[in-house]
Amino acid sequence: MRIVEPGGDLLLLAIHHLAVDAVSWQILFADLVEAGAAVMHGSVPRPVHEYTDYRAWSRELLARTGSDEVSAQRDYWRSQVRADDPVIGARTPEIGRDTWADLCAAPVLTDTAVTARILDGVGQRIGLREFLLTALAVTFASWRAERGQDPAAGSLIALEGHGREDATVGDDVDTGRTLGWFTTVFPVRLAAGEVVTVDVVEADRDRGRALLESVAAELKAIPNRGLDYGLLRYADADPELIAGVDPQVEFNYLGRFDLGVADEEPGPWQPVVDLELNEHLPTDPEPDLPLRYALDIVAVVRATDDGPQLVTNWRHSAELLSPADIATLSTLWSRSVTALS
Incomplete structure (x- = not known):
């Protein structure tokens, strides 16, 4: 975070993920901006208190286990993990063998211009x-086609x-001011069942548009935006979900960090989105942490002097994917994003 003015000191905040999620950081950022302004004007900072604390939210969520609404979702979630998922890298990640040290x-x-x-x-x-998840589906269909795997396996x-x-959690729940890991x-x-590679989309934009509509419909059909899967898989210990196929890829879209800061330096107490600064931070702050996914893909839109720019970070295990693999996947991703734009 920029403390006072462009070119001035930076503040690095490090908080364990168990205590905060992406939304929590936005709450903290806003509080720091208001607190900094108050101090500069000689006032005492007075942050607004949370309404529903994390413990109360957790109890309300766990109480949904076994309810008719949650139980009715079993067939949907089982269908997601029932079919095979062709290996993306050299092998699938193994708990106890693969760690963040190889990330x-x-x-x-x-x-x-594409952004x-x-x-x-x-x-x-x-x-x-x-849009991004459609581009990801095109990328992996193309990757599998090149490797002789089934491009219609889906992502x-x-x-x-x-x-x-x-x-959904409760009638009197408001986490708008609550810090915690709600993710x-x-x-x-x-x-x-679709065979839409990047070559297909580049040759026929209508196929790409149809796939975008299809993926959007699939995402809309997710029950309660995925909230209750964990209750069925872990709290209720559904045997078919436990025995199901584990995803090899995690995806997270963090949002637009360019809004409100276009053509401007970050103001006092504003987060600084700078890839060069990020390079000085460790990729593996907990090197012994088990690695669950072959690929952890994080996308964000940042502000640049030339306008908003999509940045997609392909975090991967060096034990599972080679530099040449990542170069190929990155190229397929860039082509897919461009062809669908």
Whole structure:
């Protein structure tokens, strides 16, 4: 975070993920901006208190286990993890063998002109997350076709959500001011039965548009935005979910960090989105942490002097994917994003 002015000191905040999620950081950022302004004007900072604390939210969520609403979702979630998922890398990740110590980062920068076309084309019904997941489905269909695997297998993704489904958890729940790790992670199989590679999309834009519509419909059909999968898989210990196929890829879209800061330096106490600064931070802050996914893909839109830019970080295990593999996947990703824009 920039403390006072451009070119001045930076503040690095490090908080364990058990205590905060992406939304929590936005709460903290806003509080720091207001507190910094108050101090500069000689006032005492007075942050607004949370309404529903994390413990109360957790109890409300766990109480949903076994309810008719949650139990009715069993067939849907079982269908997501029932079919095979062809190996993406040299092998699938193994708990106890693969750790974050082998994690590498490969940021892929999308041209600002392409990013502008993407942003112009998305809306409320089909947003940027739907677009990116469609591009991911095209990327993996292309990757599998090149490796002699079934390109119609679909993309089994561990999809992250913010998890703050207050109205679903309880009538008197409001986590708008609550710090904690609310993130949901749930499996979703996209574009199964479709053979839409990047070559197909580049040759026929209508095929790409049809796939985008299809993926958006699949995402809309996810029950309660994935909130209850964890209750069935872990709290209720559903045997078919436990025995199901684990996703090899996790995807998380963090949002637009360019809004409100276009053509401006970050103001006092504003987060600084700088890839060069990020390079000085460790990729593996906990090197012994078990690695669950062959690929952990994180996308964000940042501000640049030339306009908004999509940045996609392909974090991967060096034991499972070679530099040549990542170069090929990155190229397929860039082509897919461009062809769909």
